[in-house]
Amino acid sequence: MPNKEISTLPDESALGILCTWLGQIPIGQQPIPKCKIPSDWGGFSSADWEQLVSKAYNQGLAPLMYWVLSKSGSFISIPESERNLLRAIYSGTWIKNQNIFKELEALAKAFKQASIQLVVLKGACVALTVYPDIGLRPMADLDVLIPCSKMHQAINIAKSLGYLEHFKSEPEFSYLDHHVCLYKSCIPGIALELHEELIATNSYKFAVPMNWFWNQTEPMDSSFSKRRLENLLMLTPTAQVLYVATHAMLQHGGKDALLRWFYDLDRLIRSYKESLDWNLLLSQARIFNWGSALEAALNKTVACFETPIPEQVLSSLSGISDRNQQLVALKQIRPTTHLLMERQELLSMKSTARIRYLLALVVPSPAFMHRRYQMKSPWMIPLYYIIRWWDIIKDCLRSLISIFKKGSRDIRV
């Protein structure tokens, strides 16, 4: 069997090339200028192209890669298999997003009748407002913010439209969910997340009250979409930048943050450069103790896409020290064991939630044990508790070895 060709393109270079290409997509509906082709383009092997497409796909940037390269004047020099893959990803994203917006249209209509305000968040919002085409921003789900008092009514409306409640986490951990997940079984299926809080529930250290965000809403301008998207609100550009940055760095952690979130930030900042209120952004970040998360996200965005952020904003952020600073730094590290991952989660929580979480991990309910280990007889539950504890001890040892081996950077937190 012939050996599979291996790409010699380092990971960092592949990501760097992607960022350079995406930086060439103009804001608004202007035509894309011819892509600046790297001098070593001709030297890319098929494996290099495969790696570039795979990286772009994993980071949620493949449709953008199609968009910029198909208009580069050199698309034909890419191996045909990768060209076809990019075409399929772009068209698949377009079709999926079109279905999501169709659902959004139905939800907006139903919520309007029930006088429920609907704030479109994350992917759906940026795809409709700051991207030049609806097929460029992949979305895992449709995220909307609902007033807390209307949540029950909103769930019932969604159910009447064919959605079923979908429990992502075990009941023991449901107090940590800051949104309700619903799923509509169609092709392709649509996941709807109804948020009553942003970033985190009150159980987390970095949770914030929602009043400020509700005051920072405005009608969504989706005029370039063909769909009749009425009664929709979005966060103001300033609030969006703060939310997107904190979502990437605190909710998910820098290590798991997809490059597409930083590209969202780049497009938001470039698209709303006139209306962004940097002073408000900085002061609110300080009030929420989100300054360190904002700083980390903006620095990464600048490093990737050369985003034009005023120098005084970055210098002002570099002096910020807040209670989430260590957590932001810790979340940049990819944990090597399950226990270290849980440690990051525990350090994100307030004391009461932490104790509750720890107890649920070490001594979960028999119902949880039954679901988790799918045992045939309930009589076997005590045995499985012993197995679970033995696994935890083993993971502890692995974690200790891992920490000693690395001279771990995160042990100080």
Place this chain on the structure above:
Amino acid sequence: MYKLSKNVVLETFDDGALILILQDRRLIELNPSAAAIISLMDGQRTPEQAAIEISKNHDISHDYPFTQINQDVLELCERMKHIGVFELRSDLKERRAAIMTASDMDSFLQNPDVVLREEDPEEGALLFNPDNGVVKVINTTGMFIWQQCGDPRTLGEIISEVQKSFDDVPLEKVDQDVREFMDSMLASGFIGTVEKSVH
């Protein structure tokens, strides 16, 4: 809707299937995925319905999107038809034949839901149909024909326009190529027919 031709024999195994084309005694080996698709094409399902069943009932990686499955199923069906393994269900075959023979009467028009993305000038364009998830790459000639269908045009008018623009190609070749192209565009729902109203 496709079904197995009467001229072939299909034999399935755990790890695939074999198809024997009786007319020229050709044997075709199929992998398990192709065998699963072929077993679903019984003249009762469209390729899209088969793709839905495949995506529901088989353990398919999340990296393999439905649009890709749909595309692969459609391509397999077209290939199988081309080599004589599949035939169109007779009533549809008649309808398609009717479209081609009655095309002088009917006009062709772009499906307004279809999305077109122009690529490099040398590459042509990407067309996809959100209704059935079919994706097609068309070359510059295909793009020219597609543009002709922006307004209702008869087959004769399209052939005449293509002939004018590509005058170094023999008329018979233009006629055949345009008919084949229109046939595939109709089959994938990119183009529809507008019946001539009788007053």
